[in-house]
Amino acid sequence: xxxxxxxxxxxxxxxxxxxxxxxxxxxxxxxxxxxxxxxxxxxxxxxxxxxxxxxxxxxxxxxxxxxxxxxxxxxxxxxxxxxxxxxxxxxxxxxxxxxxxxxxxxxxxxxxxxxxxxxxxxxxxxxxxxxxxxxxxxxxxxxxxxxxxxxxxxxxxxxxxxxxxxxxxxxxxxxxxxxxxxxxxxxxxxxxxxxxxxxxxxxxxxxxxxxxxxxxxxxxxxxxxxxxxxxxxxxxxxxxxxxxxxxxxxxxxxxxxxxxxxxxxxxxxxxxxxxxxxxxxxxxxxx
Numbered sequence: 001x002x003x004x005x006x007x008x009x010x011x012x013x014x015x016x017x018x019x020x021x022x023x024x025x026x027x028x029x030x031x032x033x034x035x036x037x038x039x040x041x042x043x044x045x046x047x048x049x050x051x052x053x054x055x056x057x058x059x060x061x062x063x064x065x066x067x068x069x070x071x072x073x074x075x076x077x078x079x080x081x082x083x084x085x086x087x088x089x090x091x092x093x094x095x096x097x098x099x100x101x102x103x104x105x106x107x108x109x110x111x112x113x114x115x116x117x118x119x120x121x122x123x124x125x126x127x128x129x130x131x132x133x134x135x136x137x138x139x140x141x142x143x144x145x146x147x148x149x150x151x152x153x154x155x156x157x158x159x160x161x162x163x164x165x166x167x168x169x170x171x172x173x174x175x176x177x178x179x180x181x182x183x184x185x186x187x188x189x190x191x192x193x194x195x196x197x198x199x200x201x202x203x204x205x206x207x208x209x210x211x212x213x214x215x216x217x218x219x220x221x222x223x224x225x226x227x228x229x230x231x232x233x234x235x236x237x238x239x240x241x242x243x244x245x246x247x248x249x250x251x252x253x254x255x256x257x258x259x260x261x262x263x264x265x266x267x268x269x270x271x272x273x274x275x276x277x278x279x280x281x282x283x284x285x286x287x
Contacts, residue, residue, distance in 0.1 A: 074143065078131055080174045082143045089133065089141060097143075098161045100128045100153040111147065111195075114181035120197040120210075127195060127212050128153040132160040134170040144173030147195040149212035152287055155268040156194075156215070159261075168260055169253050170218055187234035187283075190220035201233060202226070214286035221247075222255045222282035224273070244282075255282050 071088030075097070089097060107129050108116065116124070130146040130153060141164075148156055163170065176193040179186040183201070186193055195212035199205060201224070208214035216222075223237030232238045240247060240254070248254045255262050255274060262272060265285040273281025 078143060078145070080143055080145045080178075081172055083136070083140045084143065086141055094133075097131060097133045098157045099131050100150075100157060101131075103127050103129055103147070107147070110175060110177045114177040115147070115175065115196045117197045122149075122195075122197060122211055126150055130156060130160075132157065132173060133164045134160065134173055135164060135167045137169050137171055139167060139169070142172075144170070144192070145175055146173060146193070146215070147175060147212060148215070149195070152213060155270075155287075159264045159268060162264055163261060166260055169251075171220075184234050187216070187219035187223075188236050190218055192217050192219070208286040214284060216283040217255065217261055217285070218253050219283040221252050222274075224279060224281040224283065226279055228278060 071084040072092055074082040074084050075088060075092040103111075103124050108124060116122075126149060127147055128150045130148060132144040132146060134142055134144050136142045144160070146156060146160075170192055171190040173192045176183070176186045176191070176196050179189065179191065181196055181198075183196065183198065192215065194215040195209060196207075197210045198207055199210075200207045209216075220234060220237050221240050223241050224233040225231075225241050226233075232241045240252070244254055244256065248256060248258075253259070253261070255272075262274075266272065270285040270287050273279065273284030273286070
């Protein structure tokens with residue numbers, strides 16, 4: 001799970017795998033045709049049944065190949081939030097799905113004047129673009145992306161790989177720039193995000209997010225609660241702000257000290273916002 005150039009060198013291997021899949025489907029289909037029509041004594045009814053079987057098998061094979069081809073293309077292009085099959089991930093290579101890269105011009109264009117403000121004091125060279133996989137609420141594999149400080153890139157890759165292997169549900173992981181770098185909007189969408197050059201809510205002090213050293217996980221279900229004022233962020237997270245012990249008995253990914261996400265982040269030396277006194281920021285981990 002190391003740092004590599006953004007345009008990975010195994011794209012040719014992907015094309016070869018696609019060709020191999022296609023060739024195997026053709027060979028299998030041809031073999032089946034030979035078997036079906038090799039029999040000399042066939043009634044018209046038996047012949048029709050075998051033709052129907054052949055058409056069904058070939059249709060399934062074509063559909064499977066088309067789906068795998070489309071999913072591999074999504075992986076190769078790394079389409080954020082796209083859902084892909086586990087078979088496509090296996091063909092692409094699981095290790096290639098958890099990688100860190102320098103911030104390219106294309107990525108920076110998405111960030112500039114949004115998460116990367118004009119007055120940002122965090123050097124672009126200190127940031128990394130991560131590719132990760134995660135399981136969504138339906139258990140399907142989804143493509144994720146994170147911009148973080150290079151100091152925690154390896155930590156995040158390790159954590160998200162373990163969360164993926166454990167089928168831990170995370171609804172969405174895309175750059176906060178897709179929400180115009182607006183924290184409230186991103187949280188309402190239950191979007192997991194990291195870098196955003198901004199002040200702490202209700203303060204002029206820069207947040208750890210400004211350095212790419214903090215990440216918010218499933219923020220809708222794990223809101224930030226200001227104990228003195230009662231303010232909840234996001235505002236739509238109020239149903240998940242209280243009675244969190246009862247919520248834990250549901251299938252929702254509620255973060256507390258027993259939660260896998262909490263344990264993995266703490267093991268890597270992160271501090272949890274849910275342990276703070278005046279604010280309970282259940283979504284938040286920082287270094």
